[in-house]
Amino acid sequence: HDGTIYVTGSYSRLYAVDVKTGQKKWQYDHRLPEGIMPCCDVVNRGAAIYKDKIYFATLDARLVALNKDTGKVVWSKKLADYQAGFSATAAPLVVDGKIITGNSGGEFGIIGMVEARDAETGELIWQRPTVEGNMGTLNGKESTMTGKLNASWPGDMYKTGGGATWLGGTYDPETKTLFFGTGNPAPWNSHLRPGDNLYTSSTLAIDPSNGEIKWHYQTTPHDGWDFDGVNELVSFDLKKDGQVIKAGAKADRNGFFYVLDRTNGKLLNASPFVTKITWAKEIDLKTGRPVYIDDNRPGAPEAAEKGKSVFAAPAFLGAKNWMPMAYSPATDLFYVPANEWGMDIWNEPITYKKGAAYLGAGFTIKPLYNDYIGALRAIDPKTGKIVWEYKNPAPLWGGVLTTAGNLVFTGTPEGYLKAFDAKSGKEVWHFNTGSGVVGSPVTWEQDGEQYVAVVSGWGGAVPLWGGDVAKLVKDINQGGSLWVFKLPKA
Ligand code: CA
16 A cells, blocks of 8 residues: 555564565554463454554454554554453454454354444444344444344353354445355354354355344354354356356355355355365255255264264365455456365363363364365356366465466465466466465556565464374474565566
8 A cells, every 4th residue: 555565464463564675664563461362373364454544453352543654553442352262363344434343262152243343433333243142233222133032042052152253254335235254153062052053154244334134144054063154255247148147256164165146145056166075965056055964963972972073074174264265357267275184073072161162072184185285276156167276285375366467376385476377277487485375465556567465474273273284284484574576567
């Protein structure tokens, strides 16, 4: 923005860097208290700029507004109680002068939330809980309940039901709608919460003016595998049979690539984007619901004993995790950073305790193939067919970028930023940054030249939770650096 690159880093830090020279202009280090509870490393997924301020969320569940030129704090607001397991890692959105945020902490029995605040003052405008039975607010008063009390949750389970919105959301100005994905229901042990457990593992379409839910689509009803439905819904024009449909696509953690009508949430198509899915046979296009394979759900614990262990694919880290896919209107293809892995998973007895992990499950992640885990796949949304793929030894954990010049960029844990031909998938360029790339490339034009930048720095959920895969990637160097490239003019 105006010759400055803003980068959010680990431990809730934000850097402003001069594009042309790489010189640091300022740095903000958020003072984190003892006892924060990030589940999956000390990550942050980005900032938002509006007028003279830059906004980002912090690991102690605060939203901070800084002056974008000086890095000085303008306001700092508490989003939630970090001692109850809440944190904040999502990039905020700016819509109509409001800052829209999600929350994190679904592994601690928190309640997922989408919130809107005044960009100038940080005052709360509305809140929308993502778990059915909890009450929303608007302008300081109760507004409407999310869903219907106890319709899809037994007893008091909805009070600690998860559904964190930790990836943040997207906004579609054409339909004036926010799209937020919601995380897993809590606890992981699904036998404790019979029902669909709305609105966890779903995409919610939300009215930005008042926080009301316009529609929802649940990708994994009654999830039992930690299939967070947080993945981004990307708006696009689906050209099919001579028509143009206002559509949205989502590559879900559960292994299916969904195409929805984004005006009403109706399912148009769903197809696997990984080679092995054990939990469901398919998605029924009439009902929009998965056809479960009941034997492949981890069993219920009996008394103090763990339940039946199953081998499940995808692994809970997902056929796709946080890393955003990209869409090119030039090729009409989506580019999805996928991973091929499975897990042994079983359930264990659990009771809720404030600020403690609330899983009731154990697991070990395993690769499916000897030669690769990551797979960047080009998908045709009209058919769900995979047009090309690039296989990567380590799991892909970085975002994807397409350009009007028909390039696709993504990074790898092995340290490479890579460029592919968007039509053929041929690798046309790579550069090693010295640490694993788990950030998202960005591009812009400045003084007649096109730039591409990426942050490099290994970390996140894979080394912490990856089981046998974590052992495979244990020698990757940590580090944090920002790399800026120019594209050739020709
Ligand atoms: Ca989760």
